[in-house]
Amino acid sequence: xxxxxxxxxxxxxxxxxxxxxxxxxxxxxxxxxxxxxxxxxxxxxxxxxxxxxxxxxxxxxxxxxxxxxxxxxxxxxxxxxxxxxxx
Numbered sequence: 001x002x003x004x005x006x007x008x009x010x011x012x013x014x015x016x017x018x019x020x021x022x023x024x025x026x027x028x029x030x031x032x033x034x035x036x037x038x039x040x041x042x043x044x045x046x047x048x049x050x051x052x053x054x055x056x057x058x059x060x061x062x063x064x065x066x067x068x069x070x071x072x073x074x075x076x077x078x079x080x081x082x083x084x085x086x087x
Contacts, residue, residue: 008066015069019061022046027057031072
């Protein structure tokens with residue numbers, strides 16, 4: 001296995017992309033960030049524990065570049081803004 005994490009930063013905002021295992025031993029790819037006023041939050045898919053799905057997870061992880069990571073960060077921020085009713 002190659003990299004297990006990628007860290008991007010823009011204007012003081014970090015996006016950490018990690019490939020790891022879920023609670024059932026399958027692969028998961030998560031993007032972490034820390035929205036202002038909140039703790040660390042994450043978003044991302046997970047799969048069952050099979051060799052083909054590990055390959056799919058690694059392909060997905062490798063496809064996430066800075067633009068994709070910050071698009072996910074925006075989704076996280078929008079979700080919490082909408083949930084908390086903040087502008």
